[in-house]
Amino acid sequence: MDLFPxxxxxxxxxxxxxxxxxxxxxLAWVMAKRAFWGKGLLDALIMxxxxxxxxxxxxxxxxxxGSSGPxxxxxxxxxxxxxxxxxxxxxxxxxxxxxxxxxxxxxAAFEGVGADIENAARLLGxxxxxxxxxxxxxxxxxxxxxxxxxxFARATGEFGATLMIAGNIxxxxxxxxxxxxxxxxxxxxxxxxxxxxxxxxxxxxxLYVAGRFSRVRF
Amino acid sequence: MQRISLTSISxxxxxxxxxxxxxxxxxxxxxxxxxxxxxxxAADLAFALKEIAAxxxxxxxYKVVLSMGxxxxxxxxxxxxxxxxxxxxxxxxxxxxxxxxxxxxxDTVEIYARGRIVLATRKGSGVSLKGLRDLSGGSFRIAIANxxxxxxxxxxxxxxxSAGVWEQMKSRLVYGENIRQxxxxxxxxxxxxxxxxxxxANVPEIxxxxxxxxxxxxxxxxxxxxxxxxxERIARxxxxxxxxxxxxPVMEKYGFTLPE
Numbered sequence: 001m002d003l004f005p006x007x008x009x010x011x012x013x014x015x016x017x018x019x020x021x022x023x024x025x026x027l028a029w030v031m032a033k034r035a036f037w038g039k040g041l042l043d044a045l046i047m048x049x050x051x052x053x054x055x056x057x058x059x060x061x062x063x064x065x066g067s068s069g070p071x072x073x074x075x076x077x078x079x080x081x082x083x084x085x086x087x088x089x090x091x092x093x094x095x096x097x098x099x100x101x102x103x104x105x106x107x108a109a110f111e112g113v114g115a116d117i118e119n120a121a122r123l124l125g126x127x128x129x130x131x132x133x134x135x136x137x138x139x140x141x142x143x144x145x146x147x148x149x150x151x152f153a154r155a156t157g158e159f160g161a162t163l164m165i166a167g168n169i170x171x172x173x174x175x176x177x178x179x180x181x182x183x184x185x186x187x188x189x190x191x192x193x194x195x196x197x198x199x200x201x202x203x204x205x206x207l208y209v210a211g212r213f214s215r216v217r218f
Numbered sequence: 219m220q221r222i223s224l225t226s227i228s229x230x231x232x233x234x235x236x237x238x239x240x241x242x243x244x245x246x247x248x249x250x251x252x253x254x255x256x257x258x259x260a261a262d263l264a265f266a267l268k269e270i271a272a273x274x275x276x277x278x279x280y281k282v283v284l285s286m287g288x289x290x291x292x293x294x295x296x297x298x299x300x301x302x303x304x305x306x307x308x309x310x311x312x313x314x315x316x317x318x319x320x321x322x323x324x325d326t327v328e329i330y331a332r333g334r335i336v337l338a339t340r341k342g343s344g345v346s347l348k349g350l351r352d353l354s355g356g357s358f359r360i361a362i363a364n365x366x367x368x369x370x371x372x373x374x375x376x377x378x379x380s381a382g383v384w385e386q387m388k389s390r391l392v393y394g395e396n397i398r399q400x401x402x403x404x405x406x407x408x409x410x411x412x413x414x415x416x417x418x419a420n421v422p423e424i425x426x427x428x429x430x431x432x433x434x435x436x437x438x439x440x441x442x443x444x445x446x447x448x449x450e451r452i453a454r455x456x457x458x459x460x461x462x463x464x465x466x467p468v469m470e471k472y473g474f475t476l477p478e
Contacts, residue, residue, distance in 0.1 A: 059294075066298035085300050167295055169256060169285045182286055185398065186264030 004171055005179035006198055008087055012175060013155035016094035020151045023095075024102040025144075029132070031103075032110035047104070049097045054160025061093060061165045089166035090173055094155035101154050102147040109143020110136060142214055149210040156203055176202075254281035255449050255456060256301060258292045260308035260439070261398065262417055266472040267306065270465045280452050288396060290367060296321055296444055303447040304456060306330065309369040310440040322442035323450070328457055331474035333437030334416040335373050336426040338401075343410035350381035350429065353411070357390070361403035361412030364393040369437050371400075374413035376434035417473030436477070 027046065031039060049057055065072040065083045075081045083089050113136050121131045137144075159177040166173035168182055176199045183192035259267050264286050271282035285292075289308040296305060296316060305322060307313045310329065316322045339345050345358050353360060363371030371393065378384040392409050394400030397418055403409040405423045419426045441460070443453040459465050466476065 062294070062298050068298065084298060085295070163287070164291070164295075167285060167300055168287050169301075170283055172283070182264075185261040186268075186286060187398075188264070 002170075005174050005176045005195065006202070008090070008174070009156060009176040009199075010202075012087055012090045012094055013152055013158075016091045016098060016155040016158075017148065017152045019091070019095045020098045020102045020155070021148055024099055024106055024147070024151070027099075028103045028106035028147075029110055029136075032107045047100045050100045054097065054158070055164060057097065058093060058161035058164025061089075061096065061161060065089065065092060065165060084165055085167045085169065085173060087166065087173055090158075090162045090175055093161035093165050094158045097158050097161055098151035098154040102151040105143045105147035105150065106140070109140035109147070112143065113139045145210070145214050149207065149214075152206065152210075153203060156199070156206075252281050253279070253449075254283055255303040255447075255453050256283045256285055257304045257306065257456065258285045258287065258296070258300070258302040258444075259306035260289045260292075261286045261396065262308060262415070263306055263472075263474070266469050266474060267460075269468050270460055273464055273468075274456060274459050278452065278455070280449075282456070289369075299446065300444075301446070302444045303449050303453040304441060304443055306439070306441045308333075308439050310438040311369075313440040313442050317442060321445050323445055324442075326443040326454055326457065327440055328442070328461060329438050329440050329477065330457070330460055331439045331469060332477040333370060333373070333439060334431065334473075334475070335370060335377060335413050335429050335434065335437070336416050336419045337411070337429055338404055338414050338419055338424045338426040339411045340404050340407055340409075340424055343407065345410040347411060349427075350378060350433075351383055353378070353381075354383040354386040358411060359390050359392050359403075359409040360387060361392050361394055361400045361409035361414075363397045363400045363414075364395060368394075368396055369439075370397045370413075370415045373434040373437050377413065377429050380433040415473070420473065438477070439474070 027042075030036075031043060062084060063069050065075070067073065067076060067082075067084070072083060075083060081088065083092055117139075118131050118135055121135045122128075126134065157177055158175075159181065162173075162175060163178055163181070166175075168174055168178050170179075170182075174182065176195055180192055180195045180199070183189070183195065257267065257271070264284070267284055271284060274280070275282055285302065287295075289312055292300075292302075292305060293307070293312045293316060296302060297319075305313065305316070310327075313322060313327055317324045317327055337347060337350060339347055343358075345356070347353065362374040363369075365371040365375040375384065378387070392403055394403055397415045400412055401414050401418050401421070404412045404414070405421060413429070414426075416426075416428060441457050443450055443457065447453050460469065461476065469475070
């Protein structure tokens with residue numbers, strides 16, 4: 001049994017979730033706490049991956065990140081990074097599609113922390129950063145964790161966009177969902193069943209551990 | 219409510235310890251260091267190519283990585299620089315278009331099979347058909363692959379038009395995204411009859427009769443070496459191998475026959 005798909009799935013979804021949380025925290029905080037022009041547009045843009053079909057998203061990404069695309073060309077020429085048809089492509093697909101699932105609950109969690117309590121902290125002489133660290137984040141913690149778990153789950157199961165941008169290359173980009181699709185397509189049901197068992201067990205354990213952890217206070 | 223407990227910290231620590239080495243380790247990749255070629259192929263070919271590739275690996279020492287997908291998607295990926303060495307297309311048209319753009323090597327284009335279509339009925343469905351003309355009567359559903367883009371779907375449509383029954387029965391058609399899905403509609407009994415590829419028809423649930431080749435344009439399936447291949451020589455060898463004395467019997471076993 002080749003366990004590469006499990007390895008690459010864990011690796012890709014962890015890195016993608018880390019990116020999602022980093023970028024998502026900033027986006028969610030800005031959208032919850034600041035007023036600026038184009039906020040509605042930005043929100044609609046971030047939420048797009050929830051609405052458009054994953055294969056269409058994958059096609060956009062392939063065109064943008066491909067060697068002839070604007071982003072892909074820049075990354076390749078200046079930084080020497082190849083994204084499409086490598087595991088990094090899978091990370092990009094998982095990141096983009098899991099971002100809305102983190103930003104939405106994180107923004108709601110930040111908004112749930114009232115301005116009064118933050119202003120109280122400011123009056124007591126805390127800096128903006130200290131307010132975030134000691135008031136906003138601890139109070140928003142559960143919403144953030146819930147978002148992170150959703151993002152991770154989405155990243156693990158990402159299929160359509162990954163298939164387009166990273167391809168179905170065994171030993172290189174073939175993640176668990178793609179390996180399952182591949183096995184079913186070619187009529188190899190024994191492999192498909194084993195992989196389905198693995199991904200079910202894996203996602204179940206992750207969600208269970210996350211559920212336990214969410215009872216802990218920050 | 220407790221503060222972060224020792225247990226949860228240790229759980230986290232354990233997770234981190236298990237996962238972090240994964241992230242920084244070098245990929246234990248099949249496609250990594252060993253000399254290899256990557257073959258992009260239409261999903262139908264999975265079994266046949268797997269068998270031939272195993273033999274080829276033994277003889278040459280080159281690893282063959284198979285990347286299976288739909289022909290249209292694989293062609294799109296080649297246009298955007300996918301690291302494939304060979305493309306086995308289910309439809310020669312895609313290979314010709316890539317060759318015209320210089321994305322596959324023109325002189326390596328080779329037909330590896332000429333597809334045949336069959337009229338299939340599900341056993342025990344009560345539907346019995348002598349020929350395509352019998353499809354015009356009755357109220358049962360008929361499965362074919364999507365004639366907008368699937369080569370076997372196009373051939374099925376052409377055959378139905380040649381037999382003069384297309385207009386009468388087209389409202390009863392259900393389209394599979396590809397030939398395997400059309401087969402699944404029949405196998406599951408959702409459509410008691412259909413037109414599918416000979417290469418997938420050999421399953422216990424269905425009876426079939428081969429449709430005369432004159433009723434549709436030939437379904438030529440072609441392969442070619444991708445222009446960006448770094449293993450051009452061995453890639454050429456592989457195509458020759460599939461069409462050679464070692465590959466042909468295997469291809470025939472799975473219903474892919476070369477034109478006479």
